[in-house]
Structures are given as structure tokens and as C-alpha cells.
Amino acid sequence: xxxxxxxxxxxxxxxxxxxxxxxxxxxxxxxxxxxxxxxxxxxxxxxxxxxxxxxxxxxxxxxxxxxxxxxxxxxxxxxxxxxxxxxxxxxxxxxxxxxxxxxxxxxxxxxxxxxxxxxxxxxxxxxxxxxxxxxxxxxxxxxxxxxxxxxxxxxxxxxxxxxxxxxxxxxxxxxxxxxxxxxxxxxxxxxxxxxxxxxxxxxxxxxxxxxxxxxxxxxxxxxxxxxxxxxxxxxxxxxxxxxxxxxxxxxxxxxxxxxxxxxxxxxxxxxxxxxxxxxxxxxxxxxxxxxxxxxxxxxxxxxxxxxxxxxxxxxxxxxxxxxxxxxxxxxxxxxxxxxxxxxxxxxxxxxxxxxxxxxxxxxxxxxxxxxxxxxxxxxxxxxxxxxxxxxxxxxxxxxxxxxxxxxxxxxxxxxxxxxxxxxxxxxxxxxxxxxxxxxxxxxxxxxxxxxxxxxxxxxxxxxxxxxxxxxxxxxxxxxxxxxxxxxxxxxxxxxxxxxxxxxxxxxxxxxxxxxxxxxxxxxxxxxxxxxxxxxxxxxxxxxxxxxxxxxxxxxxxxxxxxxxxxxx
RNA sequence: UCCGGGAUCGUUCAAUGGUAGGACAUCGGCUUUUGGAGCCGAGUAUGGGGGUUCGAAUCCUCCUCCCGGAACCA
Numbered sequence: 001x002x003x004x005x006x007x008x009x010x011x012x013x014x015x016x017x018x019x020x021x022x023x024x025x026x027x028x029x030x031x032x033x034x035x036x037x038x039x040x041x042x043x044x045x046x047x048x049x050x051x052x053x054x055x056x057x058x059x060x061x062x063x064x065x066x067x068x069x070x071x072x073x074x075x076x077x078x079x080x081x082x083x084x085x086x087x088x089x090x091x092x093x094x095x096x097x098x099x100x101x102x103x104x105x106x107x108x109x110x111x112x113x114x115x116x117x118x119x120x121x122x123x124x125x126x127x128x129x130x131x132x133x134x135x136x137x138x139x140x141x142x143x144x145x146x147x148x149x150x151x152x153x154x155x156x157x158x159x160x161x162x163x164x165x166x167x168x169x170x171x172x173x174x175x176x177x178x179x180x181x182x183x184x185x186x187x188x189x190x191x192x193x194x195x196x197x198x199x200x201x202x203x204x205x206x207x208x209x210x211x212x213x214x215x216x217x218x219x220x221x222x223x224x225x226x227x228x229x230x231x232x233x234x235x236x237x238x239x240x241x242x243x244x245x246x247x248x249x250x251x252x253x254x255x256x257x258x259x260x261x262x263x264x265x266x267x268x269x270x271x272x273x274x275x276x277x278x279x280x281x282x283x284x285x286x287x288x289x290x291x292x293x294x295x296x297x298x299x300x301x302x303x304x305x306x307x308x309x310x311x312x313x314x315x316x317x318x319x320x321x322x323x324x325x326x327x328x329x330x331x332x333x334x335x336x337x338x339x340x341x342x343x344x345x346x347x348x349x350x351x352x353x354x355x356x357x358x359x360x361x362x363x364x365x366x367x368x369x370x371x372x373x374x375x376x377x378x379x380x381x382x383x384x385x386x387x388x389x390x391x392x393x394x395x396x397x398x399x400x401x402x403x404x405x406x407x408x409x410x411x412x413x414x415x416x417x418x419x420x421x422x423x424x425x426x427x428x429x430x431x432x433x434x435x436x437x438x439x440x441x442x443x444x445x446x447x448x449x450x451x452x453x454x455x456x457x458x459x460x461x462x463x464x465x466x467x468x469x470x471x472x473x474x475x476x477x478x479x480x481x482x483x484x485x486x487x488x489x490x491x492x493x494x495x496x497x498x499x500x501x502x503x504x505x506x507x508x509x510x511x512x513x514x515x516x517x518x519x520x521x522x523x524x525x526x527x528x529x530x531x532x533x534x535x536x537x538x539x540x541x542x543x544x545x546x547x548x549x550x551x552x553x554x555x556x557x558x559x560x561x562x563x564x565x566x567x568x
Numbered sequence: 569u570c571c572g573g574g575a576u577c578g579u580u581c582a583a584u585g586g587u588a589g590g591a592c593a594u595c596g597g598c599u600u601u602u603g604g605a606g607c608c609g610a611g612u613a614u615g616g617g618g619g620u621u622c623g624a625a626u627c628c629u630c631c632u633c634c635c636g637g638a639a640c641c642a
Contacts, residue, residue, distance in 0.1 A: 016581055045642050052633090080641060138639055144638060183642055194638050203640035223642050246572055246637050268574085269635095274579085282593040301620050322591075324581045327637055328574050336592055337632075346605060353602095379606070414602080421601055456601085465601050534602045561603040 019325045019373050021060070021266055023238060025068065028264065034236040038070030042096070042103075043110075043226070045077045046088035046210070048280040049295045050095045052316070052337070055272040060268070061239055062101040073233055075104035076553055078111045081209035083187065083325050089210070094380055095303040098315045110220075111211045117220045118172070119230060120258050121183060130201060131157055131182045132167040140182075143189070144197050150190035152196045157186065171204055174217045178204050181433065185224075188255065195250045199223055205429070227251040228260065235263040241270040254479050263288045271323065272331040274302045275484040277491050277500055292485070298541075298552050299508055301483040310529050310539025310554035311470045314339040314346075331490065338555045341538065345529060345537045345554065350378045350385060353467040354532040355516040356479060358397035360471065363428060365447045366394040373553035374453075376424040388520050392396045392425050395471040397516045402466040403444060405433060410564065412464040414444070420464040423533060427452040427462050467533045474516040477549040480541065481510040517549075524549055533559070 018026065028034055030180045032545040039059040044054065065072035074096065078084050096103070126131035133156045135143060145151030159167075168183055170176065176319035185200040191197050227250075228239045238251075245267045255262040272278060277286075286292045286300070295302050298309035306316065323332050353376075372392040397416070407415040413418040417503040419429045426448040434443035443483060449457065456462075485508045491500040521530075528540045536556035543550045 017584095023584090042642095048642080077642065083641075140640080146570085146638060150570095165622075181641065194571085197638085200640055205640080219640095221640075228641085242573070243636055244642090248572090269574085322581085326574095326581075330580065333579050333592070339592065341602095351602080351604095380602085410603095423601065425601090426634085427601095454601090464602090464603080467602075531602085531604085534604065536604095557602075557604050559603075564603080 020327065021064065021239060021268065021325055022067075024264065024266055026065070028236065030523060033264075037234075037236050038065060038068035039073070039234060040065050040070070040239060041073040041075050041108075041230065041233060042076045043075045043229075044092050045083070046085060046092060047080070047083040048088060048283070051093055051283075052273065052301045052303070052306065053278050054095075054327075055099060055237070055303060055316055056271040056320045056323070057241070058096055058099060058101060063321070064237070064239075071106060071311045071415070072103065072234070073106040073108055073235070075108040075110065075220070075227075075229060075233065077226065078109055078209070078211065079219050079222060081205060081207040081219065084210055086210045086256045095307075098307060098313055099303065100317060101392070108226050108229070108233060109211060110208070111209060113225070113229055113232055114212060114220070116232065116407075117225060118466055120228060120260075121168065121220075121224070121227065122165065123220070124201075124257060125162055125168060125183075127257070128161060130183055130185050131159050131164050131186055132171070132181050133157070133198075134181050136427055137179060143274055144194065145189070154184070154198065154235075157198070157562055166457070168202075171202070171218050174206070175289065176204055178206055180204060183218075185250075185253070187250075193246055193249055195223065195247050196253070199250060200454050220519050222275045223247060223250050225255065227254050227263070227265070228258070230263045231255060231258075231261045234261055237297075238263045238265045240265060241468055242266055242267050242329070258386065260451070268325045269327055269329050271320075272329070273301060273337065274334045274489045275333055275491070276334065276484050277486070282500060285501070286485075290499070291501070298480070298482050308541065308552065310399055310537065311341050312344050312529075315344040318344070322564060325369070333379075334484065342537070342555055342558075344381075344444060345531065347381050348379075349529050349531040349537055351380075351531045351533050352521055353390065353469055353518045354477075354479075354521075354535065355397045355399050355467065355469050355474075356481075356512055356516075356535065357400040358469075358516045359400045359403060359441060360443045360560075361398050361428070361446055361468070362443060363394050363396070363446050363448050365432070367385045368394055370394065370456075371473075374424050390424060390518050390520065391470045391473045392422075393470045393472060396422075396468045396472055398422075398444075398468045402464075403430070403441070408565070415449065419449075419460075419462045421452075421462050422468050425453065425468070426450065427457065467535075469518050471516075475519055475521055475547075475549070476514045477517050477521070477551055479512040479515045479538070479551045479553070481512065481553045483508045515551075521549065522547065 042058050042061045051494035062072045133154045135154050143151050182200045184198045184200055189197050200221050202218045202220055205219050248265045251265050264357045292299055296308045319337050373389045374392050376390045377387050377389050402413040404411055404415050414428050414430050419427050421427050428446045428448045430444055430446050432445045436442050486503045487505045488503040491503040524540050526540045526542045526544050531537050537554040538551040539554050541550040541552050
């Protein structure tokens, strides 16, 4: 494979400091350990959906390859047929593509290496470095020793090479039931690192594999697969998470004993986020017990959940880049993620006016039947986004939050006798309040100042600006207001006898059925994102059917007023 | 308890023997037809003790705390 040109150097005056992985790579480059090559890989097990934590690894591996002009492979670590499925392969590929990365033709599967792995196992047996062990798993556990006591040698440890070869071949032939025998590496039962106490290389598993079918009934373990797969693919830096640190000596042992290309394993801290959980097991509980609607529920930190929520791939990539890579366990504040999507959407999302919780406004001095077409800017951050027309008429809707019968201090929206600016429109004044028998406000009677369209009155200052929708032309839609799934910063921190379930936010989803939308939203397509002015960013959900639109709240706008109001 | 890691503002990442810095969060101000966005400013950190050095977050040493490890999972 030819090397690519490194990505264009960023401006030298703004030199970004290197993370520890880049420092290691630079050392390798300087020493020439792998020539001048950088070749990484992202190695998911196809046994679940990808989440934001995987995104960190994906971004790291692919970006490093790009930065150094190398390559990044996609390799499925599919050595456990009892847990893996084709469905997951597809979703993983889709998620990586959506994030914006391309593995080109380098899509590999550990299962493609099974034959080579088998031959390498034979070699180790012949070299006296592996043996077939008949100890059942519970016995094997006893022989392994404990944290403080060394293990002891299996009684099968000194079988002859011939016997081992014979037994291992018969394991492959399917002569023995699951669990009857394993192939182990002969290392050191007294090693302080458990992974070196004669680790299992192969187990018997009469299970159908999603790619190799029934060809095999013995499957290699992770430790006997991963390093060699890296080796076969001529990987240079094999980047994984911290929990594999203890496996590195074994990774190195196999490469050495097999005398094959030997990549450098480098471990980094996985991503943790506040107010969420990040494990397949917990996702499964959330889905199975109905806390969420599925793996792609917009509250889930899965890639598919974030996608459905409306997050942009750019913002996720930028976030991953921003949080950096290090070895200390950290919990990243989820607001940092939210800020990244806000920042991106602020630049690209068209603005529209939507009233979530409508209250009718009648402008009594505005002619009945008259409709004015007002011009509204699509995106103040992007002049090229142009403008659109919004109809204005005698009857409108405004949000309930934008009116207070008895205003609190510093409230500068609408209240009796007070004025407010209708965004892109006129200044109106609330003259009276209409209530029903229950005392609930059903309507506001107002008057408008015709001389305030596009200009500020000279005799007074009107500070408040609110959004609105013309009643007759309004569209209706379902709006799903998503909030964080957990109320606790760390959902796993619980009282005795409880678990993360007890921290689930019962109000993480609030559905609004008949929100009022400005008519320009007609024809909005699933996947489009908008800023509802003064409210937040919203994504047209796939549940939308033609004119029956469904919007997901991606994230709210920063709400300074809410902050002030909640303080008092 | 054994082995392997880790410890810097509230959070996260820098500073690689030479003024501890940025971002987010917080607080204050300016500006604004989004209480949005933007702009300006403020406060807050080297886990602890010893040592080396003119000088230590950085090197040495002892201690403390946190994380991971005893699947025929990855």
C-alpha cells in the first residue's frame, strides 16, 4: 500500500499540543519502528449498536490515519458467534459512514483469519507453547489462583506435542461437546498478571457464525485473535481502551512467539458523559423495560439515537476532537456535547416561528380579513440563507410563556397594559384578558401600532420580542420535547439496593400534540433541522407522514431568562 | 491484599526544568427586532510529606486516594 500525503499542516503559529498517542506515533516515526507508516483500525464487535463512546474511538483512529497520511481499517472482531449478528454489522457500518468516515475497501473480519489463526495455534503447540486442557471451567478457575496467590499448573499441562496436536485437531473436527476442552497458551501460572496464567486460546462452541456458518466449532479468544489480526493487517498503532492494558503483555507474547509483525498497543480512557449511561447491558435494560422506545430513541447516547435526535455528525466529530485523548478516567460534562451541536446548528439551521403552547391573540384595531406578508430573515448568521414570507393577520397565537397577567420583576414580555414586539412584525399592546368560567385565560385582546413595522418608536422603548404565528394560516404538528434521560449526574451512583434505573428522569419526554407552526414549514422533510426562534433546535422525525409533521427537540437555546427566573 | 494504570480550576484538555493557560460551566458588564447569537471582564487548580535544583505541575522518594484486572466475553 502506498502512503498518502499527510493532511495539510494547520497554521504553524497556532500549533496545537500533541496528545499522548501522537507523541508515541512521533517516536515511532523518529525511530523508524514501522518505517514511516501509520495504520490504525477501528475494531468493533458486532454485538450491539455503537454509542458516543465508540465515536471517540472512531474519530481518534480515522483522524490519526488522516493526519499522518496513513490508513484506518474497519475490522469486525467477530470471534464469539453466540453474541454476534449480521444486523449489528450493518448498523455499525451505517453509523461510521454517517459520522463521515470512509474505510474504502478495507473492511475486514477477524473471522476471515480463522484458518491462519488455527495454523498459528498449531505452530505454538509444536513449539511446546500451547496445550489442550481438559479442566472444566470451574476447575480452571480454581487452578488460576487469586489476586494474591499464584495459580497452579493444570494436570494436562505437560501433554506431549503429538497428543496436543491430535486433541486440537479433534476439537476442530467436532468430536467434543462445548466446554469439554480448551487450547491454552503455556506461559506462567504464577504470573502476577492473570492474563498470563495460561490463557485460553480456543474454546469449543458449536454455534453458527454469522459469516463462517457451521464451518467451525472451535473459536479463538479475543487475546489470540486481536493482536494477530492487527499483525495480518500490518497495523502500526493498535489503539484500545484502558481495560485492555493488562492484556498488552499477552498481545506482545503472541506476536513474539509467533514471530510476526508486532504493532504497538496503546490504551486510552474511554468516554464517560454526565447524565447518561454508556454500556450495552444498561442500554438493553432501558430498551427492554420500556424506559425508551428502542436503540435509536432520541434520548439514547447511541449514534443512532443521536442521529434521530438531530445531532449533526460534524458536531459529534468536533466534540470528540475537543475532549481530547488521555489516560485518566474522566466524565465529560454533557453540556459540552450540547454546546457543540448548538454551535453548529446556530450557523446552519434556518429559523422559523413555532408556538408550542398557544394562546390566542386578537388585534382589535387590525382590519378583519386582512393578511400582510411580512419578510423574515432565515438565518442572521448566514446572509446567503435569504429570507421568507410570514403571514400576519388579526388573529394570532403566541406562547403562554410569553404572557404574564401579573408580571414578575424584569419580565419584559407581554402583560396587561404593556407592549411587546412581535418578531418581524409590529409592536402590540395587551388591552384586556378574556377568561373562561374556570378562570383560565383563553384569549388576549390587543391593539397594534401600525407605525412600528421595521422601525423603533421614538417616544418609548419596547424591549421584549416574542414569536407568533398567524392563526388562520398556522400548521399543526407534534413536538417531542426531549430532556436528559437521567436526573443524576452519575446515574450509577446509587443507594444500597438500587441501580441506575432509580435515576431515570420521568419527564425526559414531553409530547405536544398541536403546536402551531408558521406555514413555511409545509413540506418539511424528515431529517431537516430548524431553529424554532427563542425555543431551540428541532429535527423532523422519521415518524412524520406527509403533512403530519413530528419534530424532535435536539437541544434548547440558552435561556438566560429561565436562569434568572429560577433564581428568584 | 497482588499486578497494571491514573491524580492540574466545578468539568475537560494544555503547560515536556523557566510567568500554571484555553474551552465549557459560574458571576458581572456591553450589545441586540431571538432574554438567541456576539463582544468584554472576573473568580476558581498542580492530592500530601520529604528531597534534587538558582528555579519543580514536570525529576527522585515515601504516602494517600481513584480506576481496571481472577469469562471457555470483547
